Amino acid sequence: MSWTPSGRHFIAGEWIAGTTTFRSEPAHGQAHDFAVGTTELVDRACRAAEAAFAAFSATTREERAIFLEAIAEEIDKRGEAVTLIGTQETGLPEGRLNGERARTTGQLRLFAEHIRKGAHLDARIDAAQPDRQPAPRPEIRLVQRPIGPVAVFGASNFPLAFSTAGGDTAAALAAGCPVVVKGHSAHPGTGEIIAEAIAAASERTGMPAGVFSLIQGGRRDVGTALVTHPAIKAVGFTGSLAGGRALFDLCAQRPEPIPFFGELGSVNPMFLLPAATAARAEAIGSGWAGSLTLGAGQFCTKPGIAVVVDGPEADKFTSAAKAALEKVATQTMLTNGIATAYHDGVDRLRASNAVAPVLAAESAGRDAAPNLFETNGSAWLADHSLSEEVFGPLGLVVRVGSPEKMLALAESFQGQLTATIHMDDADLGLARDLLPILERKAGRLLVNGFPTGVEVVDSMVHGGPYPASTNFGATSVGTMSIRRFLRPVAYQNFPADLLPQDLRN
Known part of the structure; x- marks a missing residue:
């Protein structure tokens, strides 16, 4: 036509x-x-x-x-x-x-x-x-x-x-x-x-x-x-x-x-609980990379933050995400303005002493290449700018020292569209502690999935506490x-x- x-x-x-x-x-x-x-x-x-x-x-x-x-x-x-x-x-x-x-x-x-x-x-x-006493209704x-x-x-x-x-x-x-x-x-x-x-x-x-x-x-x-x-x-x-x-x-x-x-706006945090991370860190990392880069990361439900307990399993997760992101080609962004904002967001994180680059990719103009950074829980809590959304194919891994510190970090989030828990049966106790925190933070909660892709159905909630x-x-x-x-x-x-x-x- x-x-x-x-x-x-x-x-x-x-x-x-x-x-x-x-x-x-x-x-x-x-x-x-x-x-x-x-x-x-x-x-x-x-x-x-x-x-x-x-x-x-x-x-x-x-x-x-x-x-x-x-x-x-x-x-x-x-x-x-x-x-x-x-x-x-x-x-x-x-x-x-x-x-x-x-x-x-x-x-x-x-x-x-x-x-x-x-x-x-x-x-x-x-x-x-009409017969109700002392007065009719x-x-x-x-x-x-x-x-x-x-x-x-x-x-x-x-x-x-x-x-x-x-x-x-x-x-x-x-x-x-x-x-x-x-x-x-x-x-x-x-x-x-x-x-x-x-x-x-x-x-x-x-x-x-x-x-x-x-x-x-x-x-x-x-x-x-x-x-x-x-x-x-x-x-x-x-x-x-x-x-x-x-x-x-x-x-x-x-x-x-x-x-x-x-x-x-929303950064849609994911929380990787210990048993799930030990069992399938690589699979979660690879899946996260796919969700991060879907549509050049220009989805409001892009899971931009991954919270994981520090250790060898966290290393596996981060390495798998990096390997998957390295295979993703540069993508065209929706507008010149959005592309400029993405490049500025990448530059801001690169200049921060609170984060370390895992994957640093160069892109210019209206194109965007994936970038991956990591930080620790203490740095995250001390620097509010790390929680600001970067619209585009960028992810930030936040390593915490223990499950208890994961709960404390969850409390620090502002309102979100989504929050995700990656868990196995052995994580049920920690998930129960995490759930009431996340219920107050997000409109849609997920287990063992990725939030990009919003079903248009009777039960969907696409909203959340401010500023989501x-x-x-x-x-x-x-x-x-x-x-x-x-x-x-x-x-x-x-x-x-x-x-x-x-x-x-």
């Missing part, structure tokens, strides 16, 4: 050009010009979303399910073109883009199935008790209702699954909330073709024009205008700690504060993510014809 970006925004059913443009910076292939977003366009999109809310929130679950399935179908129709522009803009391989597209359409279809079942409504009915019914228009920021590292029609957008639309997307400038063509698919699905299914808008590019004032617009009632964000925290603060400082569901995310009770992956865009409303003594449709039976 031949396709060329138009470079326009999509706002309330219209494709809109701009007087100012920016040029994309693809990893390979042709660059294209795209209109730059403005605060005026933000206002237009948000007003349209608010105007569409009454009609869209009143649609039935079946109507919204059909809409979500139509978006998935329209994306699949454009599959070849999506992969082509996505690989050009991001440098990701074709297989990765195809897999991410399948995940994106799968999420949409999963939400369609989920809302058909109605479990997200959490409907509750307490029957009236009225009938009270409760159901979850959509909160209003939602702003979504596209992610740099997932041009499909966490961007224009990604998990945040799918969850908000499933809930009955119109969406305004701030597209990521790293992959504007990918954003535009997915917006085309949503527009086609909206027209097919008769959805109101303001149900979806895409604003491309723009300076910081565009993002600020979006999260502070009075029509916006929640924000979904995946990105850097600094950028996310700035937007979070803006949401909190509004005259009407709104929830900011931000995923901001700004709302520890939420997830951005899985069907539970719809809860972010709903709020409970109780109806007391309502006539049946006035109740929301989902509460009438």
